Amino acid sequence: MLVLKRLIAVVVTSVTVIVGGAAALAQQPGTGQPRPWQLGLQGSASPVMTDIIWFHDLLLWVIALITLFVLALLVVVMVKFNARSNPVPSRTTHNTTIEVLWTVVPVLILVTIAVPSFRLLFFQLHTPPADVTVKATGKQWFWSYAYPDEKFEFDSLMVADKDLKPGQPRLLAVDNEMVVPVNKVVRVLTTGADVIHAFAVPSFGIKIDAIPGRINETWFKAEREGVYYGQCSELCGKDHAFMPITVRVVSDKDYAAWLGDAKKKYATDDSRPTSVAAVEATK
Numbered sequence: 195m196l197v198l199k200r201l202i203a204v205v206v207t208s209v210t211v212i213v214g215g216a217a218a219l220a221q222q223p224g225t226g227q228p229r230p231w232q233l234g235l236q237g238s239a240s241p242v243m244t245d246i247i248w249f250h251d252l253l254l255w256v257i258a259l260i261t262l263f264v265l266a267l268l269v270v271v272m273v274k275f276n277a278r279s280n281p282v283p284s285r286t287t288h289n290t291t292i293e294v295l296w297t298v299v300p301v302l303i304l305v306t307i308a309v310p311s312f313r314l315l316f317f318q319l320h321t322p323p324a325d326v327t328v329k330a331t332g333k334q335w336f337w338s339y340a341y342p343d344e345k346f347e348f349d350s351l352m353v354a355d356k357d358l359k360p361g362q363p364r365l366l367a368v369d370n371e372m373v374v375p376v377n378k379v380v381r382v383l384t385t386g387a388d389v390i391h392a393f394a395v396p397s398f399g400i401k402i403d404a405i406p407g408r409i410n411e412t413w414f415k416a417e418r419e420g421v422y423y424g425q426c427s428e429l430c431g432k433d434h435a436f437m438p439i440t441v442r443v444v445s446d447k448d449y450a451a452w453l454g455d456a457k458k459k460y461a462t463d464d465s466r467p468t469s470v471a472a473v474e475a476t477k
């Protein structure tokens with residue numbers, strides 16, 4: 195018994211130290227970008243991400259309770275039914291009640307999980323009528339954003355360490371940000387120009403492959419103004435880690451002003467077919 199007590203004491207102490215230390219180090223999760231020593235998901239800035247966080251927390255409770263229950267069963271077995279305290283073991287092999295229970299209870303738990311899981315899946319996959327459409331093309335190794343309704347497109351490249359301005363996070367900031375209005379449904383179309391990339395912005399709860407030769411679709415509705423960062427999330431070559439995504443969410447007025455500027459700044463010459471322009475650009 196002494197050994198068991200010491201063992202329990204060691205386990206309890208180490209769990210307390212680990213959990214306490216992690217909690218002390220862990221910062222509140224940032225919204226829009228990660229924080230050093232952050233635990234958990236990034237904060238939510240969209241309805242989909244709010245639901246993802248809720249579902250994640252629900253699952254955490256379910257998993258924790260099941261794990262504790264199994265641990266308790268194991269401890270009971272170890273204490274009550276070891277060779278010393280229970281020298282003559284029972285020869286029971288079947289118990290209908292328990293067999294029905296351990297089949298039905300897990301099924302009920304899975305059904306309880308499945309209902310909110312499918313609801314979230316449909317919420318993510320069904321794009322509501324969009325206010326703004328942005329096409330994000332993954333390229334080795336940067337993103338291009340096209341606003342098809344406004345007829346312009348621009349490239350978005352990572353800011354090198356030496357050029358970072360105060361407040362710009364390393365490896366996440368870009369020169370030309372994708373800009374969208376606040377509280378509007380933004381439809382994001384993704385494709386790849388060379389290999390498979392993936393467009394992901396954690397605070398919006400979106401992550402979708404950008405595949406050459408096909409268009410994928412996802413959506414988000416940013417509920418607060420601010421700057422939100424993401425990264426390419428499909429290993430796409432040597433500079434995969436250096437093609438971040440920056441989304442700036444602004445008011446309707448600022449968005450209209452940005453659109454006006456952007457149309458001039460990124461104006462495409464419609465008189466030439468784009469393929470010819472692209473070939474000439476490489477010369």
Ligand SMILES: [Cu+2]
Nearest residue numbers: 391392426430
């Ligand atoms: Cu990529």
